[in-house]
Amino acid sequence: MRKLGIAGAVLGCLAVVAPAQAAGGYPWANVGVGQMDSWGFNARQCTSYVAWRLHQSGDAAFQDNMIAPTGRSVQWGNADHWAIAARQLGYVVSKTPAVGTVAQWNSFEKSSYKGWTITASAYGHVAYVVAVYSDGSVKVDEYDATRSHGFSTERLRAPRFLYIRG
Numbered sequence: 001m002r003k004l005g006i007a008g009a010v011l012g013c014l015a016v017v018a019p020a021q022a023a024g025g026y027p028w029a030n031v032g033v034g035q036m037d038s039w040g041f042n043a044r045q046c047t048s049y050v051a052w053r054l055h056q057s058g059d060a061a062f063q064d065n066m067i068a069p070t071g072r073s074v075q076w077g078n079a080d081h082w083a084i085a086a087r088q089l090g091y092v093v094s095k096t097p098a099v100g101t102v103a104q105w106n107s108f109e110k111s112s113y114k115g116w117t118i119t120a121s122a123y124g125h126v127a128y129v130v131a132v133y134s135d136g137s138v139k140v141d142e143y144d145a146t147r148s149h150g151f152s153t154e155r156l157r158a159p160r161f162l163y164i165r166g
Helices: 046-056 060-064 079-088
Strands: 092-094 102-105 110-113 116-119 125-132 138-143 151-156 160-163
Touching (some): 079 092, 079 160
Antiparallel strands (some): 102 160, 110 116
8 A cells, every 4th residue: 555645645546637727716815825714723724725615515504613713612623633523513424425524534544535545634635526426536626735735636435424504
C-alpha cells in the first residue's frame, strides 16, 4: 500500500482542478493563507470549504451551530472534532455515504481504496460528498488535501459520514 502525506489532510489524488474553476464560487479561493472565513475557520482549509458547501445547501440549522457562542458547549473546530460536534447537536453520523453528507476523518485516521491508504493529518479532515458509487466509494470535493490550500476532487473511501442536513 502506498501512503500519502500532506499537511492539513492526506488523500490520494485522482483528479485535481484549478481552485477558481472547481470551487464553484467558493469566496475565499484566492485569499491569503491564514485569513478567516465567515464562520471563523481558516480560509482555504477543508473545514472552511465544507462549511461553505453546507451553507450553499441552505441548511439554517447547521449555519446557526457553526460557531458556538460563549457559554455553549458545542464547537466544530478542527475536522477531527466534527463527528463529536455533529452527535452533540443531534445529527446522524453513519458509515453509509450519501450525496450532500460530510466525509470525515479523525486525527491520523486511515482508510484504504484501490490499493492505497488515505491518512488524515493531526487535525483530521472533512470533505463534501458529491457522488456515491456501488462499491461504497465516494467522490468528494475538498480543500487542502492533495493541493496545499487548494481545491481537489477525488474518489475514495471515508470512515464516516455526517448527515448535517435540515
